[in-house]
Amino acid sequence: MKYLLFLSLIGFTSADFKPRKYRIDLDLPPDQRWNQVIRENIEVIPLIAEEAKKYIPSFIQPVVWPIARALGNLLPKDIHEELKGISRESGLPLGEVVGLNILYDITAFDRKHILYEGCTSIVLQDKRGNIFHGRNLDYEMQDLLKSMTIYVDFVKNNTILYSGVTFALYNGLLTGQRPNAYTVTLNERYSGAYIDNILMEFVTRFQRPVSYFIREVLESETTFDSAVRTFSKTHLIAPCYIIVGGVKPEQGVVISRNRWSAADIYSLTPERWYLVETNFDHWKKDDDGRRIKAMKLLDTIGKEDIDEQLLFGVLSSNPVQNNNTIYSTVLSAKYPRLLYKSLIIRV
Structure with missing residues (x-):
């Protein structure tokens, strides 16, 4: 039954493919x-x-x-x-x-955007207490970005310190994990005016573009709790949603970021076994088809049956996966190989 449900959800085709895999040596x-x-x-x-x-x-x-x-x-x-x-x-x-x-x-500010930047992130807990973290990255310039999507292991002293998915020419991270510690994805949040971005560039002295901040945290913070604290309190140039999954039960949060600090931290609880974030504040009226569809599917599957395959199926359903989806993957810091194993570039 579970396998049939997975087949009914998946949207990948035989044309979908895996990205190239690289090793970035931080000792160089x-x-x-x-x-x-x-x-x-x-x-x-x-x-x-x-x-x-x-x-x-x-x-x-x-x-x-x-x-x-x-x-x-x-x-x-x-x-x-x-x-x-x-x-x-x-x-x-x-x-x-x-x-x-x-x-x-x-x-990233509150306006009709010149770029369509979507993204869906889901963090959840299965019946055994395992944390899984699903991710669709949506963006314009799809054909070119798909050809440039790469998987990267960042290595220090011949050991993988952290990993992620990015693009050739782009040395920041929007999707990453520190093995056996935590996973992180970034979704865009439209908030404030353009002048706010300019102000924060002065305040931060341009030290923290978000994708570099994610790399900085992955390199320096060794636990889920310390990563969440840093992601929540550090001044940033632009607003965003930072979604973090850990390795222990209930270690999953959606951090809705203002430029100064967290506007809200939405966490897994014994009663709330999944969190879905697209590009809208969870406490406001929800008219986003991606989030509504994902939540309906997760409710149908239920905590007792959910696993990494069914989560991938949710990511593959329309409109959660859409014409702007560049890649999909499921992460779990407890099972770090899953990030590359499940990673698919959509065609």
């Missing part, structure tokens, strides 16, 4: 870490750069790229050096590389 000089990634994706990198430029008015591009290059000097030193190496290997100007990597932080 930062400007050399991404060399293999860039060299093996060099044919599509100029295409994604040109496509991304379409979302930035041409008349301000002569100003945007020099400003982005200057902002790069304010980023954490290792991140900036990595970007310099990516620029060197790709042949793209450093300002463009920096600008493309901070696109989220300069476009």
